[in-house]
Amino acid sequence: MKRRTFVRTLPAATILAGTASGSYLKAAVYPDLQPIILPPPEKEGGKSVLAALQERKTTRNISPKPVPAQVLSNLLWAAFGVNRGLASFNKPGRTAPSASNSQEIDLYVSLSEGVYLYEAVPHRLTPVVAGDFRGRAGRGRAATAPVNIFYVADLTRYDLGPDQPDRAIGDPEVQKSYYYTDTGFIAQNVYLFAASQGLAAWFHNCDKENTVREFNLKHTQRILFTQTVGYPE
Amino acid sequence: MKRRTFVRTLPAATILAGTASGSYLKAAVYPDLQPIILPPPEKEGGKSVLAALQERKTTRNISPKPVPAQVLSNLLWAAFGVNRGLASFNKPGRTAPSASNSQEIDLYVSLSEGVYLYEAVPHRLTPVVAGDFRGRAGRGRAATAPVNIFYVADLTRYDLGPDQPDRAIGDPEVQKSYYYTDTGFIAQNVYLFAASQGLAAWFHNCDKENTVREFNLKHTQRILFTQTVGYPE
Numbered sequence: 124m125k126r127r128t129f130v131r132t133l134p135a136a137t138i139l140a141g142t143a144s145g146s147y148l149k150a151a152v153y154p155d156l157q158p159i160i161l162p163p164p165e166k167e168g169g170k171s172v173l174a175a176l177q178e179r180k181t182t183r184n185i186s187p188k189p190v191p192a193q194v195l196s197n198l199l200w201a202a203f204g205v206n207r208g209l210a211s212f213n214k215p216g217r218t219a220p221s222a223s224n225s226q227e228i229d230l231y232v233s234l235s236e237g238v239y240l241y242e243a244v245p246h247r248l249t250p251v252v253a254g255d256f257r258g259r260a261g262r263g264r265a266a267t268a269p270v271n272i273f274y275v276a277d278l279t280r281y282d283l284g285p286d287q288p289d290r291a292i293g294d295p296e297v298q299k300s301y302y303y304t305d306t307g308f309i310a311q312n313v314y315l316f317a318a319s320q321g322l323a324a325w326f327h328n329c330d331k332e333n334t335v336r337e338f339n340l341k342h343t344q345r346i347l348f349t350q351t352v353g354y355p356e
Numbered sequence: 357m358k359r360r361t362f363v364r365t366l367p368a369a370t371i372l373a374g375t376a377s378g379s380y381l382k383a384a385v386y387p388d389l390q391p392i393i394l395p396p397p398e399k400e401g402g403k404s405v406l407a408a409l410q411e412r413k414t415t416r417n418i419s420p421k422p423v424p425a426q427v428l429s430n431l432l433w434a435a436f437g438v439n440r441g442l443a444s445f446n447k448p449g450r451t452a453p454s455a456s457n458s459q460e461i462d463l464y465v466s467l468s469e470g471v472y473l474y475e476a477v478p479h480r481l482t483p484v485v486a487g488d489f490r491g492r493a494g495r496g497r498a499a500t501a502p503v504n505i506f507y508v509a510d511l512t513r514y515d516l517g518p519d520q521p522d523r524a525i526g527d528p529e530v531q532k533s534y535y536y537t538d539t540g541f542i543a544q545n546v547y548l549f550a551a552s553q554g555l556a557a558w559f560h561n562c563d564k565e566n567t568v569r570e571f572n573l574k575h576t577q578r579i580l581f582t583q584t585v586g587y588p589e
Contacts, residue, residue: 165406166406166407166409166410167404167406167407168404168406169404169405169406170404170405171400171401171402171403171404171405171552172402172403172404172405172408172434172548172549172551172552173398173399173400173401173402173430173434173549173552174399174400175405176399176433176434176437176439176451176545176549177399177439178439179439179451179452180439180440180443180449181453197406200409201405201406201409204409206409206410206411206412206413207413210413216413218409218412219412219544219547220414220547220559299532299533299536300532300536300580303532303533303536303537303540304536304537304539304540304543304580304581305540306537306540307536307537307538307539307540307541307542307543307544308540308541308543308544308547309540309544310537310540310541311452311540311541311542311544311545311548312409312544312548314452314453314541315405315544315545315548316405316406316409318405319404319405319406326453347533347537348537
């Protein structure tokens, strides 16, 4: 927590205020949303697992106060970062499991200035669309909290080729059971990270209809839930 | 971890060996499976959340070595224990969230001598059926590992009465999205607890057909997945 570089101090990002209808803002007003190179995540500090479990709860009253870049880095690494070398199917191991290590859940991170895709290997946020889409996370404090993580499943990740040992993985009902469970794994990492650091977290439904278009999702992607994170009010 | 009372030292429980076809064993051989009063869970010790995230992985090579009662107590409390006073809908808060605090996931805990239901408020394991059903968790080390947690959803818990704010919760597809996600929350608690204590954990598919009958599940219950826990080999 030493660095106090705030994420909102990006060029062209800090001028945004209010809500947005994305497709207009995307091309016209914020053409130059930049990737965010996150600082290396911290692997020490904060409460123990048992102590964090004792503190684990849903907190809906979340302040609009921005989170420092280091906290955002730690949060996203905790959620679904790379924590070791190659695991099954020659993919790097992550902090949360996934069905056949398909790593089918993508984190779309909505900050005040735009929506970014979290890329775990380079530990980077890549721009998806400029504009303030936090209101798509829901009403109340979700729309003003500094971070909203949208959980999006990419069904093409289940196609693991001839070495796939799970014959049922092509079944849409089985896929559903996997991608929702895999979302829960990641989201509980967020809850426990938040509990260990005195942050607030709230997992909930979100606007699925508009976000499919606004986030430029493919027909093979499913938007599932949102988790709002920030400082408790 | 001071106490070394092993769970397997229950009366009538230690004589079991091999696999079982449950309905026979249930009534005939082990009529006297007793409730297990778990020792109070420890809330201190083990790695930090960040350090446990660094160690988080799936470990399938799990020893048959039994776990002490204190470890089983800590494990189940970590998974889905009570961690605070009354939360939404006047239910005690738990270490994992659930849709509208429905607390719809039950943990059926398969030990060598029988299957038990984890009751979080009294922090107790109540007998469900005597016999060794660990083989229903799957092949390999799952069948011999000391603990298998079967995740079972009870759909009747979604009926929260007229104060239920989630109008979609009666929709079977919505329910599915909730109970799988809620399973992931609990199972990641288990993964991080295991990582914090040097235990091994493995979340996977299980035998759903036989267990519905053998565990005496109601038609409103859904058996979802199993998580195997023990010491790494």
